[in-house]
Amino acid sequence: MFSRDTWKEIFETIQKNKLRTFLTGFTVALGIFIFVSLFGMGNGLNNTFAKFFGDDATNVLYLFPGRTSIPYKGYKANRRIEFENDDLAAIEKDFEMFLEYVTPRITRSALVKYKEESDNYSTRAVAPPHLFAEKTIIMKGRYLNEMDIAGKTKYAVIGRLVEQDLFKDADAIGEFIDVGGSVFKVIGVFQDDGGDNEERRIYIPYTTRQLIEKATDKVDQIIVGFKPELGYAGAMAFESSISKYIRNRKYISPNDPNGLFIRNVADQLKQNQQFAGVLQIIISGIAFAVIISGIIGISNIMLFVVKERTKEIGIRKALGATPKNVTSTILLESVFITTISGFVGMLIGVGLLRFIGNALEEDYFITDPYINIGTAIFATILLVLCGTIAGYVPARRAARIKPIVALRDE
Amino acid sequence: MIEIKDLHKSYKMGSNSLHVLKGINFSVDKGELVAIMGSSGSGKSTLLNILGMLDVADTGDYTLDGVPIKDMNETKAAQYRNKFLGFVFQSFNLINYKSAMENVALPLYYQRMPRKERQEKALKYLDQVGLKEWATHLPSELSGGQKQRVAIARAMAAEPKVLLADEPTGALDSTTSYEVMDLIQKINDEGNTILVVTHEEDIAHMCKRIVHLKDGVIVEDKKVKQVRASAYV
Ligand SMILES: Nc1ncnc2c1ncn2[C@@H]1O[C@H](COP(=O)(O)OP(=O)(O)O)[C@@H](O)[C@H]1O
Ligand SMILES: [Mg+2]
Numbered sequence: 001m002f003s004r005d006t007w008k009e010i011f012e013t014i015q016k017n018k019l020r021t022f023l024t025g026f027t028v029a030l031g032i033f034i035f036v037s038l039f040g041m042g043n044g045l046n047n048t049f050a051k052f053f054g055d056d057a058t059n060v061l062y063l064f065p066g067r068t069s070i071p072y073k074g075y076k077a078n079r080r081i082e083f084e085n086d087d088l089a090a091i092e093k094d095f096e097m098f099l100e101y102v103t104p105r106i107t108r109s110a111l112v113k114y115k116e117e118s119d120n121y122s123t124r125a126v127a128p129p130h131l132f133a134e135k136t137i138i139m140k141g142r143y144l145n146e147m148d149i150a151g152k153t154k155y156a157v158i159g160r161l162v163e164q165d166l167f168k169d170a171d172a173i174g175e176f177i178d179v180g181g182s183v184f185k186v187i188g189v190f191q192d193d194g195g196d197n198e199e200r201r202i203y204i205p206y207t208t209r210q211l212i213e214k215a216t217d218k219v220d221q222i223i224v225g226f227k228p229e230l231g232y233a234g235a236m237a238f239e240s241s242i243s244k245y246i247r248n249r250k251y252i253s254p255n256d257p258n259g260l261f262i263r264n265v266a267d268q269l270k271q272n273q274q275f276a277g278v279l280q281i282i283i284s285g286i287a288f289a290v291i292i293s294g295i296i297g298i299s300n301i302m303l304f305v306v307k308e309r310t311k312e313i314g315i316r317k318a319l320g321a322t323p324k325n326v327t328s329t330i331l332l333e334s335v336f337i338t339t340i341s342g343f344v345g346m347l348i349g350v351g352l353l354r355f356i357g358n359a360l361e362e363d364y365f366i367t368d369p370y371i372n373i374g375t376a377i378f379a380t381i382l383l384v385l386c387g388t389i390a391g392y393v394p395a396r397r398a399a400r401i402k403p404i405v406a407l408r409d410e
Numbered sequence: 411m412i413e414i415k416d417l418h419k420s421y422k423m424g425s426n427s428l429h430v431l432k433g434i435n436f437s438v439d440k441g442e443l444v445a446i447m448g449s450s451g452s453g454k455s456t457l458l459n460i461l462g463m464l465d466v467a468d469t470g471d472y473t474l475d476g477v478p479i480k481d482m483n484e485t486k487a488a489q490y491r492n493k494f495l496g497f498v499f500q501s502f503n504l505i506n507y508k509s510a511m512e513n514v515a516l517p518l519y520y521q522r523m524p525r526k527e528r529q530e531k532a533l534k535y536l537d538q539v540g541l542k543e544w545a546t547h548l549p550s551e552l553s554g555g556q557k558q559r560v561a562i563a564r565a566m567a568a569e570p571k572v573l574l575a576d577e578p579t580g581a582l583d584s585t586t587s588y589e590v591m592d593l594i595q596k597i598n599d600e601g602n603t604i605l606v607v608t609h610e611e612d613i614a615h616m617c618k619r620i621v622h623l624k625d626g627v628i629v630e631d632k633k634v635k636q637v638r639a640s641a642y643v
Contacts, residue, residue: 005525016507315503318464320492320520320568322485403464407503 010333020308024301024337028383029345031294035287035379036349036371042283044353044369049276059100059230060133061239062263063222063246072253081250081259085210085217091224094245098226098238101129104206104219110180112202114166121162123179123202125209133223134192136203141173141188144205152207156184159199160191179204182212235266287379294383299390302334306394313398314406323399330395331388338387342380350376411572411603412438412461417470419456430456431467432626438572438605443598443636445614446607448623454607455576457623461605462495462574463487475571492520496565496573500580502557504549510536510560511545517568535563539593555586562593566602573597573604579613585643591616592639612637 014021065081083104092102106125111118124130128144136143139160148155156179163172163186172186184204192198210216226238239262244254252259306313313326321329353369419431430453438444448454459465460472463479472479474494482490496517497503504513514532523531536542539559541552549557558578565573575594579587591613598604598618606617614620615637622630 005519005522008525009519012512013507311503312505315505316516316520317488318462318491318497318503319517319564320488322488322520324485325488325520404459407464407499 006329006332010329010336013329013333014337020305021337024298024305024334025341025344027297027301028294028338028387029341029348031290031297032342032345032376032380032383033349033352034290035294036346036376037352038283038287038290039375039379040349040353040369040371041366042280042287043371044366045283046276046280047367047369049272057133057135057225058265058269059226059228059235060265061224061226061235061242062265063224063242064261064263065221065250066258066261068252068256069258070253070256072256073251075251081252083219083222085219087246087249088219088222090249091222091242091245095224095226095238095242098230100225100227101127101132102225103127103130103133103223105130105221105223106206106209106219107221108180108209110202111178112162112166112180113178114172114175117166117168118178119165121159121200121202123156123204123209125204125206127206129225130203130223133225134194134198136190136192139189139191140171141186143188143190144203148205149207152211153205154182154184154208155187155205157188157190157203158186159201160189161196161199162202163189165200232266232270235264239264239267291379291383291386295386295390298334298338298383298387299394302330302391302394305334306330306398309398310401310406313401314403317401317403318407326399326401327392327395330398331391334391334395335384335388338384339380342384346376346380411440411442411475412436412605413471413473414461415471417457417460417467417472419453419460419465419467430626431460434470434626434628436621436628436631438603440603441598441601442619443595443604443617444606445617445620446605446623447609447611447614447620449609452623453626454609454623458574458576458605458607461572462497463491464497488520492517492568494571496568496570498558498561498565498573498575498578500577502549502554502561502581504557504560504564506549509546509548510541510552510563513549513560514564514567517564521568532563532567535567536560538566539563553586554582555589558582558586558590559593562590562597566597571603573602575604576607577609578606579608579610584612587613588616588639588642592643595636595639 063083065083068075068077068079068081071077088102088104092099103126108123108125109120110123112121126144127149128146130136131143141157143157144155156177158172166172166177167175172189175186176183177186179202206219210218224242226235230238243260243262246252246260247254250259316326350371350373353371356366356369414437415435417431417434420427420429434457446454446457456465460467463482479490505516508516511529511532514535515528518528518531533542533545536545539562541556541559541563544552544556549560552560578594579590582590594604594606595616606613608614615634616639617634618636619633620630621628
């Protein structure tokens with residue numbers, strides 16, 4: 001059945017029936033191609049979601065003061081809430097057993113100069129643990145430490161791109177830069193996976209910022225890193241108790257949606273993962289529907305092929321082809337075409353995904369689309385296998401064709 | 411070579427059944443050239459198909475070269491057709507995407523003859539029908555007479571015991587018909603047994619024996635003096 005001669009006969013038939021071969025092959029290749037590209041795009045979407053959160057720690061709450069909208073405990077509505085250093089200390093003390101760290105963040109935009117070069121950058125006045133919340137990676141030098149906070153030092157840790165912009169190829173460490181009128185010494189350079197914006201930032205001690213701004217003790221935001229062991233449910237409970245605590249401290253009604261804002265990264269991550277998961281299921285569903293329609297396509301083509309070849313099969317049988325000869329020739333032919341074109345479609349699909357790479361990242365949220373090569377091969381083999389089964393029925397029918405019926409002169 | 415006894419065949423058409431062969435008895439010896447005559451619908455093709463194992467009789471005995479042909483499965487029948495029988499049809503029935511040579515070689519493929527051998531043999535038979543130069547041509551590039559000669563070469567390539575031709579000249583003009591009959595006569599001269607279905611008197615008289623079918627029975631079976639087709643070519 002698998003002799004060289006059988007294959008030669010099959011090659012010849014395939015070669016000499018180019019249109020038929022093309023139609024069958026095209027259907028299969030297209031099916032696999034669509035499957036692979038869709039599946040890859042789905043993965044790309046997933047990657048984008050993962051990436052949104054991948055660059056920041058997820059066991060973090062961001063607390064933002066707002067403006068009250070409900071009168072409470074003798075205070076009028078429309079009162080502006082502000083955080084102070086005391087709040088930081090209080091949270092640190094009262095939630096000690098849940099906490100990993102607490103850090104303030106004061107964000108200011110500033111014109112930054114070094115020699116002839118200058119540009120506007122966002123500065124963040126923070127405490128040392130901010131490093132963990134933002135997953136800042138120190139490339140050289142060091143990050144801020146507690147001594148910088150206590151001493152209110154004029155030290156700055158600058159982003160990789162800030163160094164690139166201002167210092168060109170020179171080393172920034174130990175150099176002095178002018179940040180909005182104050183001179184700071186660069187003590188470290190960092191990188192961040194969150195993209196270019198994140199690497200155009202400058203970190204300074206929050207106490208230094210407060211000193212520059214007329215010795216205030218206000219902070220913009222409080223970032224609370226809690227113990228990862230809390231888990232998702234723990235994080236939600238922790239969020240609600242810290243909300244209650246702040247509202248109590250700051251006289252904000254428990255029902256006021258505007259007095260206090262809390263961003264819970266763990267919660268957002270979970271929601272987005274669920275969304276991405278649903279999306280992936282939908283895309284996989286579509287992709288498998290494509291495979292199914294590919295299978296239906298193959299069986300239709302096979303039916304058509306057998307019909308078209310009825311006369312030829314009759315002739316072959318009259319000349320001595322056994323039913324097994326007929327079945328195996330037709331099946332091998334279809335398996336051969338399906339396999340080759342299936343893998344061609346798969347390679348084109350994989351190639352397209354490679355080619356797209358991150359080109360769609362900005363506009364379409366597709367990052368690094370890929371398909372597990374195992375999945376691609378599985379789908380291809382599935383299609384070939386089902387195509388074979390689908391082709392078997394018409395092939396069997398072909399084998400049962402009575403030569404006298406096939407050869408009857410119309 | 412061929413021996414049939416009390417052969418019956420009817421076709422079921424819905425609730426009706428059409429009794430086509432109503433007890434055929436006849437035998438053919440090796441080397442005979444027999445014409446089967448009869449009007450259209452008289453059952454000539456049905457008889458030939460049964461002899462060619464393309465169809466089976468309802469009742470009756472059929473012995474081919476001493477082998478009783480009965481209750482044969484499809485695979486066995488295919489092998490017997492391949493080894494013992496050659497077919498020539500009115501409409502040639504060449505495979506249109508295969509060259510003349512490949513068409514002739516096809517029965518040998520089903521004999522599992524090696525490729526080279528089969529091509530050599532196909533060329534030899536094409537040469538015998540005078541079409542060696544046309545070996546690589548597709549059927550669409552051949553005239554009707556040439557197609558039928560390729561079909562005859564194909565039928566003979568497997569060196570069958572009996573050659574069965576169903577109206578081999580039915581689609582050809584008279585000159586071409588005589589050329590084909592000339593070829594059939596020459597093959598018969600070499601000792602091959604041939605049955606030719608025809609409804610044309612002149613073609614029938616180019617055989618050595620005429621069997622006349624009417625209403626499902628043989629009404630006449632006579633030896634005739636063979637008219638050589640070469641006289642007309
Ligand atoms: N497969 C079939 N089913 C039903 N009737 C058939 C079939 N084949 C032939 N017949 C009928 O049997 C009769 C004999 O047919 P056939 O042997 O082809 O005649 P001939 O070849 O002598 O013209 C015709 O009436 C024809 O219609
Ligand atoms: Mg007929």
